[in-house]
Amino acid sequence: MEIDFKAIKVIGFDADDTLWVNxxxxxxxxxxxxxxxxxxxxxxxxxxxxxxxxxxxxxxxxxxxxxxxxxxxxxxxxxxxxxxxxxxxxxxxxxxxxxxAKPVVVLEGVEDVLKKLNGNYRLIVLTKGDLLDQERKLVRSNLSDYFHHVEVLSDKKEKNYQDLLAHLEISTKEFLMIGNSLKSDVLPLVHIGASAVHVPFHTTWKHEQVTAPKKTSGYITVQKLTDILAYL
Missing domain, CATH: 1.10.150.240 (Putative phosphatase; domain 2)
Incomplete structure (x- = not known):
């Protein structure tokens, strides 16, 4: 299945190491x-x-x-x-x-991408971690105004995504997830029929490391976040 970018209406962003350094x-x-x-x-x-x-x-x-x-x-x-x-x-x-207490360092190109996508798509944050800490980081990032919804999940498995998309009444065919982790931000979405963009970060936690599947479609890998603008 190739990604039908014209069908995308809602874009989800991972937070840690996708929007900012973590x-x-x-x-x-x-x-x-x-x-x-x-x-x-x-x-x-x-x-x-x-x-x-x-x-x-x-x-x-x-x-x-x-x-x-x-x-x-x-x-x-x-x-x-x-x-x-x-x-x-x-x-x-x-x-x-x-x-x-670390400063929130927004990654290069993030705000440029959000500015260009805002208004054309419904943008949401889908992250995992401590609720208070993630809310604090979002405020410190000064990116809050770009997002229609923020969800801090206990985990990022297929059922977590299915339940959330159903709750927000988002069709999997209209949803695109963007993140740095194949394990958490990409493969679960592909498996439930949604699409994803993998943006690798230079450091990946051992728990998040998986081997990229050879034949799985439904996602693309780009070298930097701004590269997605060529598709959207």
Whole structure:
């Protein structure tokens, strides 16, 4: 199935690493975490155990900085056999708070694209993560006025998209999703009969990494967000 761009009426945008920088801050936090835990394990082991802890806690805390912060603390306790000093735990909390306070850096070309599409399409934000943090970032980005609707999902699986599109009375044939993750922003949409545009970001979280299917149609990959204007 090729994308019928003329049929598109509603465009959904992922937020983190599609509209603004996000994953870079998590990688920086992981480096700082490894430095603090150096007395107890090797960096490779620390990285592996933190990732395992985040995955174990995902169903409990969901996506976002707060869950990541709690996983850092729990992982530190395990790696240190509960001997981690309180001062180090305080530093881990500080890392999380500093992540939340990071400036929102809008990616190049984002506002130009939104300006040109606004008025011709219904634009919505479909993201996952912590509700308060995502709402805060949207306000700081100064992009709120371009969007008709903002939805923070608990996850981005086929049923999440199906339920939301049904709730918003959006036909899959008229919907296009734009995002940096094949796993979360592209393949689930293609599987339910919608269309998608993949805009890769230079850093991708391990949990979001998948191999691009060889024969799947219904989506295209562009190198930068402004490239979509050639199709819309």
């Amino acid at each position: 994953e870079t801050y998590f990688r920086e936090a992981e480096e700082r975490f490894a430095e603090l835990l150096e007395p107890y394990e090797t960096k490779n082991k620390i990285d592996q155990e933190l990732f395992k802890m985040v995955m174990k806690n995902l169903d409990l805390y969901g996506y976002g900085i707060k869950g990541f912060m709690l996983s850092m603390i729990e992982s530190a306790l395990e790696l240190s056999n509960n001997e981690i000093p309180q001062t180090t735990l305080a530093k881990l909390l500080k890392i999380g708070k500093e992540m939340i």
